[in-house]
Amino acid sequence: MSTMRRELEDSALKAFPHWEVVREREQARATVAELGWFMAGVPEDMGGLGLSRAELGVIFAQLGRALVPGGLVAQFLAVEALAGAQAFAGRDELLESAMAGEPLTASLAIGREGLEAVPDADLASHVLVRGVQEIALVALEGATIEPTPAWDTSRALFSVKPAEGGARLVLASGAEAAALNARLDELACLALAGDALGGASAVLAISIDYLGTRRQFDRPLAMFQALKHRAADLKAAIDTASALYDASSDARGTAMGAMKAHCCEVYKQVAEEAVQFHGGIGLTVEYPVHLFLKRAFLNRELGGSAGFWNERAGRALLEA
């Protein structure tokens, strides 16, 4: 694991050394496809790399660290759904092109009906439609696709209404749909939690750099204990959440969701403090901290809110 982890981190640092290197979603998608990451979680006998969830987790954290834009999490979900689908004509070709980065998409709004919060729907050929009884890949030809601009401009979100009678590939139904839905929820939560932790570490590092540079009252801000102690609390929160993240890569259902909620709360906390650490310039668009702040808040809502998951976790504990 640790060798693979290091390799993944190294290639991520080469491809996305800094948050501002790739700001354009199609270019980001092409880079991720080139790195082979969309095929990372697919079994080797289906043409993938057969990496574990823990290794996928490293990838998601790297995407978050560099604020890589676009609908990449949705693409990972579509790939996972195709790989876990019952066989149908043309499945292998579709999977292969999805692994190569040909855009597919899916809603990231777990716990809700319908197709809101669908990233990159304007680029995608199909959207994953996840019903309780049936999971299908529906062609977007003739669909109504409305942009829903979000504060986080690194993700382009859409509200989608597929055309009546459009082409529909059924991936799973009945009990198989339930199992696949659970897998997809877990993957979405892992991806968003990883994104949150990568982003939290990056924005804390940016803040510490800034505090070391900026001088007030004849000394660097980083020397003031009031700020050091807050930075230390954030570091402890990130390390704690990251230990949970690493231990949860194979977690199921509610445990994975609650982990996601925890990591996203930590991201929010760090990003909020990062704005404060930067003082007035934290309020300007030139400094990147607002990008992390906005992404942190969107991550908190995508994949099921903290309220949604924590309530389930609490109930599970009562029923244990």
Add this chain to the structure above:
Amino acid sequence: MSDTPEDLRHEIRQWLADNAPGDWRDQSTHEGFVASQRAWFAQLVAAGYAVPHWPGEWPGGGRSLAEQKIIYEELARADTPRLLLSFVSTYHAAATLMECASKEQAAHYLPRILKGETWCQGFSEPGAGSDLAAIRTKAVRRGDVYVVSGQKIWSTMAQYADMCLLLVRTSSEGAKQAGMTYLLMDMTLPGVSVRPIHQIQGDEEFAEIFLDEVEIPVSQRVGEEGAGWAVAQATLASERGLTLMELSYRMRGAMTRLVSEIAGTDRTEDRGVLRDLGALATRVDAVCALADRFLQKRMEDEEKIGDASVVKLAYARCLRAWAEMGVTLSGLSGQLHAPITYGDLNSGNWMADFMNSYAWTIAGGSDEVQRNIIAERMLGMPREPRGWKLEAGQ
């Protein structure tokens, strides 16, 4: 000895089903505390579960990390009392004896610890808490004894202790750390007196130790004269990791106490309560994962400066939140005074546990000290200017 970790789990679970003292909270009041702790410790020693972290030549020692985790998990699951009385003996004293003491000292004292000899730690002083190097208790060598005078404070269970790990000042020359010497002190020596400290929750877990011309044989010194600081570091490092893992697991096990405050009330459908419970349980899981990861790093020699501070800070803050939720859930009834029980984090009384949680944010390096270590050593933030002096009128 078991063959697989799951065999061990089965074995200890079976043993606990037959032996775990279910009524320890009733027995752990002032009068019964020492006897019930000694009895439970003796049972664990006999069964081979008391010192899994000791080397393999000791009964029950030589357990792997995975095995130690199983033992602590099962002790927590069975809601057994924590070994408060023998904690300093089996961790601090044992590590000091094994790592720094002479063969004769180790051979003399280690078997006595397993027989129940109780040790305390005489490090902190009224003027030297987090700034341990500022201790002033003075030892002057006279022939083959050190004559020691001074005062120690915050010594856990010192009123019940047979022996003391004593840090003294033998010189005021040079750096503060350089003049310190480490002694093993018999608590029955003339000139030693102990006064328990009454704590806010009614316990007397800590005590003060007064030393008036106490004559300690030079043969009781650990390491060279003046090398006490390094020995003290070994003492303090001994409990890191394992203890926080045990405590984290116990906190996770004790989530059932929070659940039982909710179960059977109309709050089982209170979404706010469910959310708070779920979020806290996840935070507790995160602290357990952090403690596991820290221990793994220690085992693989990958520990970095500050890692231990992160674990302690995260545990202490989570414990506070855990106990506070218990206080909140228990409502007015939680505000009613209950007979005092030594139970550390899990006494059965939420307000007592809450007040006790402060011990973890203050003792062993306060949260503020841990934060400075994390900020300066892990995040590379600059130290505050040295040499600050109080000016007249300040």
